[in-house]
Amino acid sequence: MEQHDARRLRLLCLAASSGDGPSLDAALAHCGCSATSEVLISAAAAGRRAACERLLAEGCVVGADAACAAAEAGHLSLCSLLWSQRSRNCRFDEEVDADADIVRVAEAACFGGHAHVLEWLEDEAGLYDEAGRWGNEHRRQEIDEGLAAAAARGGHLLLMRRQLAKLAAPRHAGRTWGRLLCDVAVGCPLPVFRELAEKWRQLEPPQPGEATAAAGAREDGIALLLHALGSRTPYWQEKVELVLARRPDGPAALATITGDQKAPWLVDFTPFMWASAQPDFEQRLRYLVSENGTGAAAAGAAAVAAAGAGDVGALRFLLDECGVRLSVSCICDAAAGRHAVLEFLRGRGQLPSCSGRNGRTLDPSAAPVRVLAAAAMIPSRPTGPVNLASGLWSRVFERVAREGADFAALRYLHERLGAAVRLRPVAAAGSEEQLEWALGVAAGGAGAAAAQGPAPAAQPLLLAALEGGNLAAASHLHARGLAPVLPAADQVLGLFQNRPLDFMPGAFDAVRWLVEQRRAGAGSAAAVAGAAAVGGAAGEAAAGLADAEWKGLLGEVGLDGRLRGRFSENQVPPNANAVATADTFMLPYTIKREVADMRKKRKRAAAAAAAACAEKSGHTAEAEARAAHERKHERERERVEGVIAVRRLVVAYVEQRFREHVEWEEEMKENAHDGDGAALFYSSDDDYDDAFVGAIANPFF
Structure with a gap:
């Protein structure tokens, strides 16, 4: 019941983590989806350096999470590689902690217990550089507290004590030690928890006095209780008993605060987050709820956590033995991917039904689980049908299709609930079979396959497939002639503007797909027919990437820091030559001279070869015609090779300028502030927007 794109991505992740080169090559060639950062994270966590290098060469999205995975697993050389290759935001914004990413990597190293990785981050990667540059000792203290907390959660005592030794006396000692003791409760042995609780005096009951202080102590006590309950060690019960x-x-305080929906600490935090992550969550709940009387409100909060964790046993205990009433929050949390819980609730007849104004009503006992999940995200009452706005089921169809639901869910929504078939979400995340069905329905075929031949309405679907990273669907639409005209490069790049990098399909795979299709499809019947339909410009593009398009692609991959030279060998349009290409990119004089010398050498070699051929073949009319044909063929080969050679020079020059500009950017940051932390001359907005973009997107000023 998983989405098709998720299955493809999971296979790609498995191949990457296996470290088997041929398996990864096959997965990359046939997966039909974009390689998100999840693939690189899988390889990094397994310590597969060769796989990571292969994925980097493929343009896989590189975020800080990949370096975190390598750091947590203790792979120092791999962490160093991925940290150096991450997609960086080169803006220097004093409103944002510029060291946030490296701190995350350091915390991952501490959670994994790898002191050697932490030492490298301190000595070589500049863990404390940002705090030192601003003279901000408070920020340094925050970093060290976070590292100590991460080591405590991971249960690494030596590393935790090393970081604790660095801490100065905190300004708000009670809150600081209270937060750290919660992490100690999660990951450290019972004796260490007891020792630090005594040392930091965090288990003392609230003292009579100021009401706000008592309230703070109460909340700290509840936090300790819940973290002890969620301990990753076998001694969770002893820790709870100690608290x-x-x-x-x-228990009484927990019952009170979980019943208060306005409690600020519950807004972004699930009280049972740590406990629900443990495999024996049901046993822990029985101990806390049954034996210690935490009340119905706490049991209700635990039910939401159980539904979100997919723990059917814990949820059954709370519903049957504790009398918890099923809430909308439970159903919504289960709908976010916990389908076993939805099936459990379906079997009990506890899923609500709802209906649209078209008179079609969802039958929870028969609907596919994907439909139940999507419908559960819509506000509804626990019992009885809910009448919602017109178009309800069409909106549910769109949600389900974008999640890549199975065929049964899509057909149920259309055939049983009257949902309109939305083509774009199917193209973005569906299988080829689903896409054929959806096109057939849209054409009035009641589920039959789409008609053969060009379908102008399918052109936007090609862009939707590329934007969603569904390369298999994009290839299918183009190969079937449903979207015969390939998009221009700037259309593809425009799909990914202002998109977050991590875990999202990036422009790189879509651009590579476009280049590969240009290579493979030049002169095909579909390409020629499509080009004729839209004019000469598209026809020229179908034969290869023009210099203007190629320049745009070069700027895109250069800005992203992932330039590998892979766009230098795409097909060359018929009117391009080495000199024109050099002029287009405004190459400096030294490189233009190199181009001219290269062209002269090629001409001399071609002339010598032609003379030798003529001498050998004689001077008959037939021989001269054959020689003329060979000279024409040689001139064409020389033209194509000349353009490709110039483009390689362009790539090398952009790589050089990119590295130089990054070094200059770092130097500007180093020199931007005087000893008091006051800015001297560096303006990140002016620098980035004008100089940097100019140097890369138009690198030859």
């Missing part, structure tokens, strides 16, 4: 022995008010 309850010193803070017997804990």
Whole structure:
């Protein structure tokens, strides 16, 4: 019941983590989806350097998460590689912590217990550079607290104590030690938890006095109780008993605060987050709820956590033995991918039904689970049908299709609930079979395959497939002649503007797909027919990338820092030559001279070869005609090779300028502030927007 794109991506992740080169090559060639950063993270976590290098060469999205995965697993050389290759935001914004990414990597290293990785981050990668540049000791203290907390959660005592030794006396000692003790409760052995609780005096009951202080102490006590309950060690019950022995008010306070929906600490935090991640969550709940009487409100919060974690056993205990009433939050949390819980609730008849104004009503007992999940995300009452706005099922269809639901869910929505078939989401995330069905329905074929031949309405679907990273669907649309005209390069690049890098399909795979299709499709019947339909410009593009298009692609991959020279060998349009290409890119004089010398050498070699051929073949009319044909063929080969050679020079020059500009950017940052932290001359907005973009997107000023 998984989405098709997710299955393809999972296979790609498995191939990357296996470290088997041929398997990864096959997966990359046939997966039909974009390689997101999840693929690189899988390889990094397994320590597969060769796979990571292969994925980097493929233009895989590189975020800080990949370096975090390598750091947590202790692969220092791989962490160094991925950190150096990450997609960086080159803006220097004093409103944002510029060291946030490297701190995440350092915390991952501490959670994994790898001191050697942390030392490299401190000594070589500049973990404390940003704090030192601004003279911000408070920020340095924050970093060290976070590293100590990460080591504590991972249960690495030596590393935790090393980081604790770096901490100065905190300004708000009670809150600082309270937060750290929560992490100790999660990952450290019972004796260490007891020792630090005594040392930091965090298990003392609230003292009479100021009400706000008592409220803060109460919340700290609840946090300790919940973190002890969620401990990753076998001693969770002993830790809970220790907390309850010193803070017997804990269960009552937990019941009170979980019943208060306005409690600020619950807004972005699930109280049972750590406990619900443990495989024995049901056992822990029985101990806390049944034996310590935390109340119905706490049980209700635990039910939401159980649904979100997909723990059917814990949810059954809460519903059947604790009398918890099923809430909308439970159903919504289960709908976010926990389909086992939805099936469990379906079997109990506890899923609500709803209907649209078209009179079609969802039958929870028969609907595919994907439809149940999408419908559960719509506000509804626990019992009875809910009448919603017209077009309800069409909107559900769009949601389900964008999630890449199975064929049964799409057909159920259309045939049983009257949903309109939306083509773009199917193209973005569906299989080829689903796409054929959807096109057939849209054409009035009631599910039959789409008609053969050009279908102008399918051209936007090609862009939707590329934007969604569904390269298999894009190839299918183009190969079937449903979208015969390939988009221009700037159309493809425009799909990915202002898109987040991590975990999202990037422009690189879509651009590569376009280049490969240009290579393979020049002169095909579909390409020629499509070009004739839209005019000469498209026809020229179908035969190869013009210099203007290629320049745009070069600027895009240069800006992203992932230039590999892979766009230098695409097909050359018929009117391009080496001199024109050199002029288009405004190459400096030294490179233009190199181009001219290269062209002269090629001409001399071609002339010598032609003379030798004529001498050998004699001077008959037939021989001269054959020689003329060979000279024409040689001139064409020389033209194509000349353009490709110039483009390679362009790539090398852009790579050089990109590296130089990054070094200059770093130097500007280093020199931007005086000893008091006041800015001297560096303006990140002016620098980035004008100089940097100019140097890369138009690199030859």
